[in-house]
Amino acid sequence: MSEGARISQLAGLLAFDAPGIELGIGDDAAVLTSGPNGDRKLVWTIDEQVEEVHFRRDFLSWSDVGWRSYVAAASDVAAMGAVPWCALSAIVLPSDVSDQDLGEIGCGQRDAAMALGAPIIGGNLSRGRSLTIATAVLGTCVRAVRRVGACDGDGLWLAGSVGIARAGLEALLRGLGEQTRLAPALAAWRRPRPYIAEAVAMGPSAHAAIDVSDGLACDVGHMASASGVRIVIEEAALLADPVLCDVADALGQRASDLALYGGEDYAIVIASDVDVAGFRRIGSVRVGSGVALASCDGLRELEPKGFDHFG
């Protein structure tokens, strides 16, 4: 299939209407009226998923590859308290990814786009050695919530689960993908959930926010250092997640290690002095620096380790 035919195939799959989009796939660029609501801010990010770095094709379907690539990118927009508006997708295709495979990637992207309410309105296709999907996402918000802003006395709150996606990847790496108890973990890694309603809910009141892509200890560490505060995570709050405890048990791993160091759940963590719908409290913000875990054994400083592409 020619480049033009492939683009037409994807355009047919991906097109749907959304406010403020004047022109989608098919010209040199997409055209947007400036913001679906006049007074809003734009929040803009790009994320890239690379085969053999972010995923292995024997671990998930092509449609999962498409879903993950979009939800991972949209998560950075949600983590600013913004709602995804639309996206562009640039795909590098190796010759062993067929037209049908590309169609399935597009189906996964479209499923994510429908779940996010934000269509993919343009992109680029290129040949290359490794399958690579770069997704640029525009979102809108009234107020952008940054990593900086957490204050002494704030609570630390979590929307979603942490550690379960990592348990899913572990299960796949160890060939345990067929175990029924691990099914929620596989689903969490293959099809991470977007947290858009939670992003909207936290917008007005959160002092700081970040999404958990590299691991809770690492990402909360970014918030602590950006805000110039110390953050204490309660182990008991992490262990209050029955799915996490069950998949950890099935793998013979410590649930708190999975929760602290497992990435790719794309949960959202905020610092706030009020309760926010969809979030549960998992710790507190204090004067000082660093990140610590509070358990029945006392306080333990956490290394801000997580996934570093260049570590």
Add this chain to the structure above:
Amino acid sequence: MSEGARISQLAGLLAFDAPGIELGIGDDAAVLTSGPNGDRKLVWTIDEQVEEVHFRRDFLSWSDVGWRSYVAAASDVAAMGAVPWCALSAIVLPSDVSDQDLGEIGCGQRDAAMALGAPIIGGNLSRGRSLTIATAVLGTCVRAVRRVGACDGDGLWLAGSVGIARAGLEALLRGLGEQTRLAPALAAWRRPRPYIAEAVAMGPSAHAAIDVSDGLACDVGHMASASGVRIVIEEAALLADPVLCDVADALGQRASDLALYGGEDYAIVIASDVDVAGFRRIGSVRVGSGVALASCDGLRELEPKGFDHFG
């Protein structure tokens, strides 16, 4: 160097102020006030440059790689009559590209950003097997000029040169890069010029526009089929470019073939019924379909061939 250190290095290189940018590199996403001018439209594109597909590292400097990747993407924004506002850059780095090399890529991106007046305000770094740079560019305009809209009776107008970049690539492929006569061709391929003033000038009056990335015959063919018209290119007008004729002569190639089928100059072609500053007339729009070349031998139909990644 860690991922964080690499991002800091690039952030230091790439940051500069521009209107409407509230938050740049360093958080989950960039934050923009919606349009630097309230009433404008947003024009949005993504382009990707892949090593061994779009460039060979022995053919240009790292800084050229950075420049080209940004200007190629910005060209799609200019081709809609829009002015680049800001950009995001996602880079996949193989292990044999050093920190210093990455810094030079960043310098080239920054040089292009300064030339375009549009800073790079965020991005993503990932490991991978092939050096790949995806650039997403947001631009603004009052009116977006599309490929559809060319009318019978319009003139076909060109800003910039065509065929010269391809001559530069040919020179490099044949090991003729040292020939003084070919220096303008090498420069055209390595450091394509952005045509922003011309994009602004054509905005109010152009009926249709496209940038020449794959080759004049191919890209004008896109305009003809989108607009439902026939376009006739005048060979004499193409040959009125003395640099093109000189580099074609140095290579022993037909200048009109280079002009019709050579890509990557990122010139802009428009259909318009009035003269536009910065553009010269190279043909006309008629009733019918297809693209033809008018020469002293008569009319010759052109195949819409050009660079197809999947052809």
